[in-house]
Each structure stands twice: as structure tokens, then as C-alpha cells.
Amino acid sequence: MEEVKAVTKYVRISPFKLRSPVEAVKGKRVEEALNLLKFMPLKAAGIISKTLKSAVANAEHNNEMDIDTLIVKNIVVDQGPSLKRFRARARGRGARILKRTSHITVTVAETV
Template sequence: MEVKATTRHTRISPFKLRLPIAEVKGKNAGQALTLLKFMPLKAAGIIYKTLQSAVANAEHNNELDVDKLVVKNIFVDHGPTMKRFRPRARGRAARILKRSSHLTVIVEETDK
């Protein structure tokens, strides 16, 4: 059975949030949490919290065994972008895009 957790409107760009995903996809949930805990990236902390939430959802809502949970899929979507302007030379303005993301973590119980 699949269980998911989402984090929406996170103020980090999707590109930066996708960096540590390949390291944890397909791994045991406990191993993935340990890997993310010691990664020196802001994105790893955000993914760690969301994965912890997915594991808690599986344990409390669906009564699944935490030791058998595997990270089935993690994906990141674009969230809303805030547009800001910075003054430049000769009365011009440069656009600054402050991107945000939506993160979804899906865990599944295996028979291993």
C-alpha cells in the first residue's frame, strides 16, 4: 500500500530540491532518513522532514510496519514564482525570480 506526504510552497528552487533525490529513491526508509540527516544541503533537510511525515502517516494512519517501508518515489513540481525587481544602471530594472516548489514523497511496504 502506498502512503504519501507532500510539502507545498517551499521557498527553494526545484532544481536545488532535486539534487539529493537520486540518493534516497528506492532505499529503505530508515536508510534514506539517515542519509538525508547527514547531507550538508538545505534541500536534504526539507526532504528529510517530508519523508519523516510519510513514515509517520504510514505507521499511524495505515498501521504499516515501519521497518518494511521503502521510498517508492520522490518528485518535485514547480510552485508559484515571486517576481521582484532590482534597480540597474540608467533607470532600468532587472527581474529576480524567487522560485518555490512542491515536494511529494511516496513510501510503500515491501515483503522483504
């Protein structure tokens, strides 16, 4: 069983927010997974959907796999570098704000 993956890096959304729609999609057929993500009211769902479509395109173009037999094997969300910002606070102080980024890896495979 051959696996194909697609990686999206430095997405400006926290990994915590990206992980919630991932569990709903793992192990499902690609068509069903894309349908689920399409109707989720989350920013994260759109980002994961884009990466999944890229993995499917890689499988079709580079490895000549049949799209109808593909399943979502795994989706991994890792933390990327954080952008550090400051916000003014009382008495001349500054509070650190972390703007987190994420790396997404989607793996698809053919069902036997």
C-alpha cells in the same frame, strides 16, 4: 502493496536545488534514506527529510504499517509559483528576479 504519501507545498527553494539529493534516496529503506539525508550538507536534504518523516508518520498512524518494512517508493519535485521581485539596475532600469518555490511529494510503500 499499499502506498502512502506526504506532500509539502510552496517551499521557498528552487526545484533544481531540491532534485540533487532525491536520486540518492529513491528506492532505499526509510531508515537508510533518513540517515543519508541527515549527513548531506544541503538545505534541500533537511526539507526532503522532513517530508519523508511526515510520510512515515502517515503510514504508521493512518494505515498501521510497520516502519521497519517501509521503502522510499518515489519522490517527485514540482515547480510551484514564482515570487517576482525587481532589482534596480543602471540607467533607471529594473531587472526581474524570480524567487522560485517547489512542491515535494514523497511516496513510501511496504516491502513484500
